Amino acid sequence: MGGPEVEALIALLAKLPGLGPRSARRAALRLLQDPEGRMVALAAALEAARRAVHPCSRCGNLDSRDPCAICADPARDGSVLCVVESVSDLWALERSGVHRGRYHVLGGLLSPLGGLRPEDLSLAPLLARIAEGGVAEVIVALAATVDGAATGHWLSDRLRPFGVAVTRLAHGVPVGGSLEILDDGTLATALRARRPL
Amino acid sequence: MTAHFPSRPVPGAPEVAAGPLLRRLSIRQFRNYADLLWEPAGRLVVISGANGTGKTNLLEAVSLLTPGRGLRAARTETLARTPDPTQGPAPPGTAWAVAGRFSAGDGSFDIATGAPTEGVSARRILWLDGAKPPSQTELAARLAVLWLTPQMDRLFSGSPGGRRRFFDRLVWTLEPAHARAIAGAEAATARRNRLLAEGGADPGWLGGLEAELARHAVAATAARQTVLQRLAAATPANSPFPAARVTLRCPIAERLRSAPALAVEDWLRESLASARREDARAGATGLGAHRADMTLADAETGRGAELSSTGQQKALLLGLILAHAALVTAERGAPPLLLLDEPAVHLDRSHRDALFAALRGYPGQALLTGVEREAFAPLAGAASALRIAAGALAPDPAFPGPEPRWRL
Numbered sequence: 001m002g003g004p005e006v007e008a009l010i011a012l013l014a015k016l017p018g019l020g021p022r023s024a025r026r027a028a029l030r031l032l033q034d035p036e037g038r039m040v041a042l043a044a045a046l047e048a049a050r051r052a053v054h055p056c057s058r059c060g061n062l063d064s065r066d067p068c069a070i071c072a073d074p075a076r077d078g079s080v081l082c083v084v085e086s087v088s089d090l091w092a093l094e095r096s097g098v099h100r101g102r103y104h105v106l107g108g109l110l111s112p113l114g115g116l117r118p119e120d121l122s123l124a125p126l127l128a129r130i131a132e133g134g135v136a137e138v139i140v141a142l143a144a145t146v147d148g149a150a151t152g153h154w155l156s157d158r159l160r161p162f163g164v165a166v167t168r169l170a171h172g173v174p175v176g177g178s179l180e181i182l183d184d185g186t187l188a189t190a191l192r193a194r195r196p197l
Numbered sequence: 198m199t200a201h202f203p204s205r206p207v208p209g210a211p212e213v214a215a216g217p218l219l220r221r222l223s224i225r226q227f228r229n230y231a232d233l234l235w236e237p238a239g240r241l242v243v244i245s246g247a248n249g250t251g252k253t254n255l256l257e258a259v260s261l262l263t264p265g266r267g268l269r270a271a272r273t274e275t276l277a278r279t280p281d282p283t284q285g286p287a288p289p290g291t292a293w294a295v296a297g298r299f300s301a302g303d304g305s306f307d308i309a310t311g312a313p314t315e316g317v318s319a320r321r322i323l324w325l326d327g328a329k330p331p332s333q334t335e336l337a338a339r340l341a342v343l344w345l346t347p348q349m350d351r352l353f354s355g356s357p358g359g360r361r362r363f364f365d366r367l368v369w370t371l372e373p374a375h376a377r378a379i380a381g382a383e384a385a386t387a388r389r390n391r392l393l394a395e396g397g398a399d400p401g402w403l404g405g406l407e408a409e410l411a412r413h414a415v416a417a418t419a420a421r422q423t424v425l426q427r428l429a430a431a432t433p434a435n436s437p438f439p440a441a442r443v444t445l446r447c448p449i450a451e452r453l454r455s456a457p458a459l460a461v462e463d464w465l466r467e468s469l470a471s472a473r474r475e476d477a478r479a480g481a482t483g484l485g486a487h488r489a490d491m492t493l494a495d496a497e498t499g500r501g502a503e504l505s506s507t508g509q510q511k512a513l514l515l516g517l518i519l520a521h522a523a524l525v526t527a528e529r530g531a532p533p534l535l536l537l538d539e540p541a542v543h544l545d546r547s548h549r550d551a552l553f554a555a556l557r558g559y560p561g562q563a564l565l566t567g568v569e570r571e572a573f574a575p576l577a578g579a580a581s582a583l584r585i586a587a588g589a590l591a592p593d594p595a596f597p598g599p600e601p602r603w604r605l
Contacts, residue, residue, distance in 0.1 A: 110402055112391035118399055146384040146409045153405025186374070188416060188458055 006032065058129065060105030060122055062087050070094075070102060077101040079136040083126065083155065085109055085143060093141065101139075104129070109147040110154060121151075123158065130162045140168040216531030216561045217340050219259065220305070221298040226278040226291065227311075228254035229588045239581035240562050245570040245593065246585035252566035253346065255585070256536040258295040259564065260344055262308040264323065264333040264376055265369075268344045268536060270362065273312055273321045299340060301531070306339060333380075337373035341525055341533035343518055345540055353502035353510055357490040364443070364491045365417075367521050368424040370533055375420045381413035382486045389469075393477040404470060411465040414486040415458050418449040421489070428517075431524040432496075437551035438516025439509070440496040447489035493517070508543040515540065515548070519555050532561025540565060541572045550575060570596055 006028060014024035031039045055061070056068035063069055070076060080101030084090045090103050107122045129135065138159055142148040156166040172190025173179065179187065218240065224233040229251045246252055253269075260268040261276075277291035294311030309324045322329070323336060330336045343366070352359055368375045389406045392398035425443050432440045452461045468484055469476075476482050493502040493513060502510050518535075526532040535556075541549050553575040556563055567573060570582065570593060582596030 110405075112388045112395070112398075118402065146381055146388065146406070146413075149409045149412075150385070150388070150402060150405030153408055154399060154401040157399075157401025157404065188412070188462075192459065 002032075055105075058125070059090075059103045060087070060107060060125070061090055061103060075100075078134055080139065081126075081129070081135055081137070082139040082141050084141050085148070085151075089141065099139075101137075106142075106151070106155075109142060109145075110151045111147050114147075118154065123155075127158070127162075130159070130164060135162075135164055137165040137167060140166060142168075144169075144171050216526070217299040217301045217306075217534060218562045219297055219534060219564075220300050221296075222255075222259065223294075223296040224255075224258050225295075225311075226293040227258055227276060227295055228278060230254065230258070231278060231588060233588065233590065235590055237562075237564070237581070241556055241559075241576060241580035242562075242564045243570065243573045243576060243580045243582045243593075243596065244564065244566045244585050244590070245568065245573070245582070246566075248568060250585045251588045252585055253538050254588075256344065256346075256538055256564060256566060259297065259534070260342055260536055261295055261310050261321070262297045262323075263340055263342045264336055265366065268346050268538070269348070276321075277312065308336065308340060333376050334373045337369055337376055341370040341529065341531070342536060343367075343370065343522055343525075343533045344536035344538070345514060345518055346538040347542065349514060350507055350511060350543065352514065353493055353505075360491045361487075361489060364421065364425075367428070367517075368421050370521070370525050371424050371427070371528060372420045375417060378413045378417040378420065379486065382410055382417055385410035385413060386482045386485055386487055389482055390476075390480070393473060394480060396477070403473065404466075407466050407469040410469060410482070410485060411462045414449060414465060415453070415462045417486040418445075418447060418489065419453055419458055421445055421486075422450050422453060425491075427528075428521060428524060431527070432516075432520045433523075436516055436520070438512050438519065438548065439498075441502075441513045441517045441520075442494045442496040442499075443517070444492045444494070445489060446492060447486070448484065449486065450489065508545060508548075511543045512548045515544075515552060522559070522561070526560060532559065534561060535559070535563040537563060537565045539567050541567060 009031070010021070010024045010028045013019055013027050014021050016024075019027065031042065052064040053062050054064075054066060056063055056066055056071055058067045058071045061068040061070060065072065077100050080099075081104050082093065082099050082101055083104045083106055084093065085106055085108060087105055090105055093099050093103075104126045105122065106126075108116045108120060110116055110118065110121070130138070138155075140152040140155055142152050152168050159166050170190075170193045172186060172193055219237055222233070222235045222237070224230040224235075226232075244252055244255065257267050257269050257271070266272070277287035277293045279287045292312060294309065296307065296309035298305055298307050307324075307326050309327075310321055312321050323333070324330070325336055325339065349363065352363055365375065365379055385406050389403065389410060392403055392406065422445055425445055428443065434440070449461060449465060452464060456464075465484060469482070472483055482488075494500060495502075495505065495509070495513060502513050505513065522533050522535060540552060544552065549572075553573075556565075556576065557579050565573060565576075565580070570584075573580065573582075573596075577596065580596075582593040583590045584593040585591075
């Protein structure tokens with residue numbers, strides 16, 4: 001249907017997150033129906049992004065500048081570093097607008113079954129930034145999964161010699177949640193993460 | 198069992214009971230079913246047929262509409278239909294699907310499952326109302342299913358793993374988050390075992406996994422303990438089935454009886470850290486929710502189930518399942534769906550009568566299967582009856598009693 005070029009386009013689009021074969025076909029059709037207006041612009045944008053965007057040498061964010069806009073922004077609080085698993089987590093936190101410090105992208109979570117080990121994560125640049133001084137707190141913002149929690153524990157172990165405060169995102173009672181409907185595990189986690197009023 | 202569910206007069210048996218009722222079941226390329234669409238119209242359904250015709254497969258299909266591995270604990274890649282069983286299992290990646298529509302007090306909902314696309318991983322996928330549910334807990338909270346199969350006749354002489362799975366399902370239907378705790382404890386244990394087997398692991402990494410293992414294992418054990426206590430309190434004194442006393446045998450449970458959960462977590466984490474060398478040698482983690490065992494005994498005589506006859510074990514199990522169903526009904530406000538495969542086998546006359554009396558008064562839905570339709574004669578008039586042959590269902594006009602309610 002449409003020749004090998006169309007099939008190749010659909011196959012490439014279908015590999016993108018959030019696009020299955022059906023939505024990839026719709027996207028391809030939309031592009032093909034307006035080659036000048038959409039396709040050329042998209043191809044140019046892809047090529048420009050490929051040339052210009054690189055991981056930030058300080059935090060691992062993707063940006064056309066190095067250091068990235070967040071690392072270069074003097075209004076950001078450099079004493080608070082937020083460690084995230086991936087750039088998509090960094091962007092999610094940025095969208096929330098809550099964190100005004102800087103970031104560090106770890107590049108994955110430790111996973112004995114997935115084959116990801118400490119040497120595969122971006123730890124050395126993080127330790128170097130902290131060794132430079134000026135960092136007072138590291139917020140570990142990793143997934144609330146077994147691998148996320150184990151990685152957070154491992155990271156806090158590695159950061160201990162630097163004497164910085166290591167915190168993690170709170171888990172527990174959801175906003176608007178009632179205690180009586182929570183399971184024991186969530187309640188215990190919430191109790192552990194209690195804060196002074 | 199009339200003490201559990203008040204019997205209603207047969208002619209007035211309710212067409213629609215409170216709680217989820219399976220209204221439509223669609224099965225494609227699953228076990229011996231090529232394509233089946235069935236609309237059970239009754240609360241009690243009896244399906245009879247010869248051996249190997251697909252009775253248990255039908256119940257298994259329904260059991261897979263809840264998280265877990267279903268009533269046979271089968272691996273997903275073994276579930277696809279094999280056109281010719283003599284040629285071995287279906288090739289990897291063969292698609293299959295099961296979908297159920299349930300009516301509940303406040304409307305209806307759809308649950309579907311399957312391995313839908315060729316080439317994808319062997320993990321089955323579950324959908325709730327056409328979309329991926331936010332969590333398995335969400336699914337478990339929507340639909341509770343309990344089952345009894347002939348394989349469970351050996352539950353108390355078999356491995357502790359089988360007993361844990363059985364009891365965990367009981368816990369799960371009352372505490373839907375239990376599934377997450379069990380999965381978390383298993384995931385942390387598997388990762389710790391791998392790191393210990395490889396040797397030279399970062400102690401901080403191992404410590405993180407042990408902290409997670411302890412957190413999930415204590416939550417799972419606390420849920421098991423709480424549900425067993427509630428179950429003991431809910432078992433009626435005048436039941437025709439022997440009252441079962443379930444005991445959880447596990448060092449975590451022992452400590453939880455006298456210490457707060459957070460202190461038990463600390464103890465478990467420290468114990469795991471000091472047992473690393475020993476566990477590495479053994480190739481397994483020696484402490485955790487995965488090492489628990491449960492024993493079942495006749496509460497009156499104290500005789501362990503493993504020492505009882507097959508019929509006595511079956512009566513104990515049935516009593517436990519019916520007591521649990523009553524507890525679920527009381528606590529969740531909706532009765533669980535019961536899947537009873539050959540429930541009358543091994544039971545003496547009085548227990549069979551008690552079972553059918555309990556089912557007549559059961560406020561939820563029950564699907565029953567058996568080789569001989571005559572075994573279900575006491576349900577005549579209250580149940581719709583179907584015959585099954587080679588993966589196809591047909592109404593059973595020979596079922597004793599008035600015209601059954603059925604629709605195909």
